[in-house]
Amino acid sequence: MYRSHNCGELNASNINTEVTLAGWVQKSRDKGFMNWVDLRDRYGITQLIFDESRTDKTVFELAKTLGREFVIQVKGTVIEREAKNKNIPTGEIEILVSELNILNAALTPPFTIEDETDGGEDIRMKYRYLDIRRNPVKNSLLFRHKVAMEVRKYLSDLDFCEVETPYLIKSTPEGARDFVVPSRMNEGQFYALPQSPQTFKQLLMVGGMDKYFQIVKCFRDEDLRADRQPEFTQIDCEMAFVEQEDILNVFEGLTRHLLKEIKGIEVDKFPRITYDYAMKTYGNDKPDIRFGMEFGELNEFAQHKDFPVFNTAELVVGIAVPGAGNYTRKEIDGLIDWVKRPQVGASGMVYAKCNDDGTFKSSVDKFYDQDDLGQWAKITGAKPGDMIFVLSGPANKTRAQLSALRMELATRLGLRNPAEFAPLWVVDFPLLELDEDSGRYHAMHHPFTSPKPEDMQLLETEPGKVRANAYDMVLNGNEIGGGSIRIHDKATQQLMFKYLGFTEEEAKAQFGFLMDAFQFGAPPHGGLAFGLDRLVAILGGQETIRDFIAFPKNNSGRDVMIDAPATIDDAQLKELHIKVAIQ
């Protein structure tokens, strides 16, 4: 038995108890005749005291040799501390040590094991096992566990069955790039790692499992943008005999449960807005609704004068920024530069200050009178003291630009409070989106998503207008989950593959098993998937997912700690019937 207690649980009620503790030396303060050591483990910190007058001489001297991160075991008596620390649960006591056993020495760590460390990202990743000792990372991993447990309990209590689907499956060129795995036993053939268990969960519905979930790793071999990982975790769910409403209710319930159990926050019924409304109102299909600044479309009140920039624009659209009426000329110019950066791409920006006396002062006073500007204020909801910013141009691009500005201003104004949670559903996504490069339509969600029956007749004529029974859950400006009602009959699925440009042979080769399955009594079904990494980070009040992943990869897909990927030897390659072919 290495310890009788952990380092987080002793308090005044344990005074005079003989205890054995084990852990890491967080720090030691040597005052000559007295030596205090902070002993740390996952559960907390307990202060040890070595006292020249009360501690055995050998032990006292040995304690002086302890360095940071040494692993030690001590026996001693719990005593009352003279200088109490009210900030930690063990702050009323300390351990007068009688025996000290160094279990393992430690080199000086390459960065400090403190909440605020001096180590940069790269060194922390290389020594991730040391980084995990730090509270921010350790607590993130414990938090993730707690969220995953709550998800499992909630869904299991609702009769969802967690089913493990296979990791060694078949490559399907549709969608993102697959990671593949050469088969030794099947020459020249490859498995693929799943981008999601999509087809398997649908087959489970055909198989009558009724309610499925799985917390499961998924894999996408994509060029990694910041904060993306080649392997990531989904809460994957599917239900049979349901309509969209049933699914929204179940997973709204789950999310509400998590917010309550994990964060102690009660939220109302989630707002539901359509994709079209989201795009018009926030320029974005994952709007952050913790704050307002909703878009006001100004074409009617901006295209009747001689301002050519607006008159030739497809869309003139503005937002009212609360309390920004007192921005200086320099601040405004800074924002204009910000929207003109290539990442945003606006060609300019018009502004109108809403003075406290109800008058307006704009950058386009030459073209617009107070009545016009009053209309702008009315439409954008601007109040005295606010500032209206207006962008114009092609509708989609302009909306995206104004959305970027809206988010940036909210951040600057402190309106994106990580302790506040504003979930919503975005529904009625388009079924298809136009790929501007190829001129072809792609499935916006995936090729198994059901079109709305009432829009089916538009498939031939106006495919871009067909809406899907597809929905996203959005939390604080992040899509945390999305799903759809699926196609469950072979004819519609075949039609969909046709519209997506599959030949009959391709469709059959890749998804024949699914279409076959639909012929043997497939129930109506649908589902969704949450991104667990993102969900946990947001619930944890963080912007980046990396600290919520024990061993993340860097932007080149490398694990710098174990140095993977790596070369493999020729015998392995030969067994796998492949050769390396570097161009």
Add this chain to the structure above:
Amino acid sequence: MYRSHNCGELNASNINTEVTLAGWVQKSRDKGFMNWVDLRDRYGITQLIFDESRTDKTVFELAKTLGREFVIQVKGTVIEREAKNKNIPTGEIEILVSELNILNAALTPPFTIEDETDGGEDIRMKYRYLDIRRNPVKNSLLFRHKVAMEVRKYLSDLDFCEVETPYLIKSTPEGARDFVVPSRMNEGQFYALPQSPQTFKQLLMVGGMDKYFQIVKCFRDEDLRADRQPEFTQIDCEMAFVEQEDILNVFEGLTRHLLKEIKGIEVDKFPRITYDYAMKTYGNDKPDIRFGMEFGELNEFAQHKDFPVFNTAELVVGIAVPGAGNYTRKEIDGLIDWVKRPQVGASGMVYAKCNDDGTFKSSVDKFYDQDDLGQWAKITGAKPGDMIFVLSGPANKTRAQLSALRMELATRLGLRNPAEFAPLWVVDFPLLELDEDSGRYHAMHHPFTSPKPEDMQLLETEPGKVRANAYDMVLNGNEIGGGSIRIHDKATQQLMFKYLGFTEEEAKAQFGFLMDAFQFGAPPHGGLAFGLDRLVAILGGQETIRDFIAFPKNNSGRDVMIDAPATIDDAQLKELHIKVAIQ
């Protein structure tokens, strides 16, 4: 809303309720004026009645068109059944149908969706989604979910934290063959899929996570013996600041909890036997102790006469088979043939009947008198009415042969009752085992296992005698879990790699990160892993794991349902910097 109730919940208390149900047509019995349909879903079966005199004519006629496995929705009234079925929860009622909606037609399934199906293994695998509709498979998957939930709850309540370790890691040629994944972003380099999260869980201990678990997929590219899968699931666990005793207690507690919660069975403290004892007593390191037939070593009482077969043997060893004294000559000859089969490999077998009057009749009466045979009986524990079977030869081989016979006889005698559970620990495994082909020693568990400190000095002189702090949990003749106390200092780990034949460079290239980690304050730690597939199958009273895996692969590692692995296209290969090279 597709249904108001599921097909397993309506009973007499619901009579006169209007309900909506949805599900699959299990069967229909058309009596002309009356038509009964069994409607099935995951939760049960509810009988529907269509009655010429009470049902709308259109509905009545439509019902006659329903085939097996059609997916339908019905509305109707719960009424009392005339002929009640006490065997099912819904057996007191039926639904008088007023509306019938065919949600999806179905082709006739290629095998019957019944508990006892007419479908062979191959066809059931090809149409696994139909196989899952059958109770035995469906219930196995639900059972697996229940076991996994209980494991998670139990460990989580003990402060274990589930941490997801990465799937894209580095290939290490030691151990079984890795599946590898070519990296697109890192030319000529490969990830490997983990054979287990071994090094990561040890790093989590170095990182202070203290108690880790994970239910996790693992991968081994091995030639598949019956009932092995290339991807399988482990309950993987690790603890810091523990000795072997702590680990045995925790996971004995978990297993006892599972037996109680899942099976309603209370078991005593698990017996603990050493590897040496297990091999001497059962010829096997995973003994089935639901029954006796323990080995009796007979050298002393078999090598003092003129029977050359025994006199020249390293080991003479027997078992007493309860109640087998009345076996006919034919039965005995059959068993002798059985042990002489190449799979067992004995060269012959001696037997001695224990007559009811206390005398003996043996196949070697020429050499052994009644006193000798009395000693055999005493040592094997044979009683009047039993049969003693004796094998001889090289010790290890003979033990293995007698172990095979013991298991075969237990099966024939009905002593392997799947409803009985006899867990035990086997401890003190050898650290190393001799590979007879190469003449080299391999790690019996893995190269991270700690030798017993008191045996360390034997490493140079008698490596085969060094015992490890390694242990297996055995249940009903199956190893369901195994683990060890790990090495946690760099020097010992280096020494171990040296003894295992690694050069310093190889050790550093493959496990340098782990040895580095040990220098930064590694705590003593150890753990174990359970095979979830096997554990669930045994708890479920089954011999094979396949029905407890939703989508298993066949013995060639193929998923015959989705037809994977498969070829991939040249563009994919090129992006991955590899070529197919079939010899």
